[in-house]
Amino acid sequence: MPEMTYREAVAKALADELASDPNVIFFGEDVAEAGGVFKVTPGLYERFGPDRVRDTPISEQAIIGTALGAAITGLRPVAELMFADFVPVALDQLANQVAKYRYMSGGQFVVPLTVRAAQGGGNGFGTQHSQCAESWLMNFPGIKVVSPSTPVDMYGLLRGAIRENNPVFVLEHKGLYNMKGEVPDDTAPMKLGESKVVRQGIDVTIVASQLMMHRSLEAAEQLAKEGISCEVIDVRSFVPLDKATILNSLAKTNRLVVVEESPHQAGWGGDIASLAADEGVYWLAAPVKRVNMGAALIAYSPPLEDEVLPNVGRIMRAVKSVLSDA
Amino acid sequence: MTTTLPIEGRQQALRLMLETRLAEEKIQELFLANLIRGTTHLAIGHEGVAVGTAAALIPGDKVTCTYRGHHHALALGMTLRAMMAEMMGKETGACKGKGGSMHMTDASIGLLGANAIVGAQLPIAMGAALTAQVKKTGNIAVTFFGEGASNIGAFHEALNMASVWKLPVLFICENNLYGEYSVWSKTTPVQDIAVRGAAYAIPGVIVDGQDAEAVYTAVKAAGDRARAGEGPTLIECKTYRYRGHSRTDTAPYRKAGELDEWLKRDPIDLLKGRMIADGQLDEVEFAEMRHAAETAVVDAVDWAKDQPYPPVEALYADVYYEG
Ligand SMILES: Cc1ncc(C[n+]2csc(CCOP(=O)(O)OP(=O)(O)O)c2C)c(N)n1
Numbered sequence A: 001m002p003e004m005t006y007r008e009a010v011a012k013a014l015a016d017e018l019a020s021d022p023n024v025i026f027f028g029e030d031v032a033e034a035g036g037v038f039k040v041t042p043g044l045y046e047r048f049g050p051d052r053v054r055d056t057p058i059s060e061q062a063i064i065g066t067a068l069g070a071a072i073t074g075l076r077p078v079a080e081l082m083f084a085d086f087v088p089v090a091l092d093q094l095a096n097q098v099a100k101y102r103y104m105s106g107g108q109f110v111v112p113l114t115v116r117a118a119q120g121g122g123n124g125f126g127t128q129h130s131q132c133a134e135s136w137l138m139n140f141p142g143i144k145v146v147s148p149s150t151p152v153d154m155y156g157l158l159r160g161a162i163r164e165n166n167p168v169f170v171l172e173h174k175g176l177y178n179m180k181g182e183v184p185d186d187t188a189p190m191k192l193g194e195s196k197v198v199r200q201g202i203d204v205t206i207v208a209s210q211l212m213m214h215r216s217l218e219a220a221e222q223l224a225k226e227g228i229s230c231e232v233i234d235v236r237s238f239v240p241l242d243k244a245t246i247l248n249s250l251a252k253t254n255r256l257v258v259v260e261e262s263p264h265q266a267g268w269g270g271d272i273a274s275l276a277a278d279e280g281v282y283w284l285a286a287p288v289k290r291v292n293m294g295a296a297l298i299a300y301s302p303p304l305e306d307e308v309l310p311n312v313g314r315i316m317r318a319v320k321s322v323l324s325d326a
Numbered sequence B: 001m002t003t004t005l006p007i008e009g010r011q012q013a014l015r016l017m018l019e020t021r022l023a024e025e026k027i028q029e030l031f032l033a034n035l036i037r038g039t040t041h042l043a044i045g046h047e048g049v050a051v052g053t054a055a056a057l058i059p060g061d062k063v064t065c066t067y068r069g070h071h072h073a074l075a076l077g078m079t080l081r082a083m084m085a086e087m088m089g090k091e092t093g094a095c096k097g098k099g100g101s102m103h104m105t106d107a108s109i110g111l112l113g114a115n116a117i118v119g120a121q122l123p124i125a126m127g128a129a130l131t132a133q134v135k136k137t138g139n140i141a142v143t144f145f146g147e148g149a150s151n152i153g154a155f156h157e158a159l160n161m162a163s164v165w166k167l168p169v170l171f172i173c174e175n176n177l178y179g180e181y182s183v184w185s186k187t188t189p190v191q192d193i194a195v196r197g198a199a200y201a202i203p204g205v206i207v208d209g210q211d212a213e214a215v216y217t218a219v220k221a222a223g224d225r226a227r228a229g230e231g232p233t234l235i236e237c238k239t240y241r242y243r244g245h246s247r248t249d250t251a252p253y254r255k256a257g258e259l260d261e262w263l264k265r266d267p268i269d270l271l272k273g274r275m276i277a278d279g280q281l282d283e284v285e286f287a288e289m290r291h292a293a294e295t296a297v298v299d300a301v302d303w304a305k306d307q308p309y310p311p312v313e314a315l316y317a318d319v320y321y322e323g
């Protein structure tokens, strides 16, 4: 089975979709000749040519608006926004246009549009280049949001997103680009909207995504040595949200910890907590705990950034606290 | 030099301008009677821009426009019934009642949408132009906006990127001198919007927006250029809105006598006069045409009033494409 990095999985998914459908085009800032700021897309320009793989000016609104216009007229564009921190720069096009185009026209259009961006902290990029965008984007019905955490999911979900006849925002965690994993040759485009139980357990359910999911697995590993059994769920798809996988796990463990790489206020963990309160309250044996950035922002200095992002120790403490409440 | 339209083109343009004018006057009545909710933005006075442009387009061309877009929709071929039903939020409206006055959309006639966010429609038209370019269809995209929109970022991003990519898109500015309640000179340091094309190496053309045939000529020439792969053009149509910005605005901020000056060059009167001078129309025929337009508007309003509202379940339809 071929092993590849998360970064290579992005490139392979793009290449395979560009090869399989002439309507797929790809553009963004420095993605073509330079191969991308994160060196994710080298070779695509050479292979697919300047009509289908294009560099754009530094014009985030124009990038997204152009992608939308192309999507509703017969192309299947993939637009890159480079850093997810630039989502707010293009927010009108995303929130008012992309998300609403089908709806407010009374269903006259399909919008087969994929937007990619790199997100997440932990690398010293500072306050404006380290944020996660899923909670921002979840507030716009009309857009789907996926967040692969492994190379195989990156490959399958990106291909699934490109084939989807709806706008999909694919969030790539830049702390995972070098992560290696198996991507079987026959990996098919994946269906959006499915979470995955990545570790089975019976005492506590941990729901997390991307870097936080990997940290949660580490925490689970250590807790296992102390006799605590955690079930870890990789969200993978924020919109649509796979409620069943979370509720089934909760029914088994009766305890829930949500780990988010984002501020507490209006963070997606609130939706998971509300799901538990609404549809799983009789299973809950303890309060739901959210581990996140609180009300702080990401800072540059290493000890500050280390502190603000949930780490293994904080996740372990949260798990123990929901157990001690029993 | 202005090319004249063939007689059928002139008749069509005149008929559409009359229908649009009368439809918009009716829309204002319906708004005041509370049959149309929220807001409306009338383009009374701008009709020449819409019909002149529409006459220069071919099937497959795409258009985006603004909340002030009833005239574009009708010029492109939206039916009066679909428009009036949409105005009233009815199920059989152009957007099944989900759009309203500001979002007249009809994909079947190439109208990709009227936008309520100033400037947002420019990049969207570029995407349609990109499709035409990649698929080599020979089609173009056209996007309408006001002079006020030439101060928003999306305008500048759009012109720049369209120029670099040589997209077959026409940027058509309807300069009606006002953005909401502000005269353009208070917010915009240039006399003509067309000069802004130069910053992006795009030709900037100034046209008399009251003269439908002058608009046709300019759009046709720029369209031919775009279809030939030579890139975008910025066309500034000098026009005027006879009514206020929206709703019940009476435009107290405009200069005394300004409206009267513009009324002397009304787009309907201009074309009508030219057709009479050329022996293509007489007053009786014009009166008949006007009467037919009135009848069509009344029919559409009566029809729309009888149409059902969408069922509440429609609220959840079309958030996503299912399938
Ligand atoms: C981004 C944005 N800012 C402000 C507004 C409010 N607004 C609606 S119309 C308008 C004036 C636009 O003027 P212009 O572009 O000249 O078009 P006109 O209304 O004259 O046709 C403004 C400021 C808006 N809808 N969108």
Ligand SMILES: [Mg+2]
Binding pocket: B146, B147, B148, B174, B175, B176, B177, B178, B179, B180
């Ligand atoms: Mg204006």
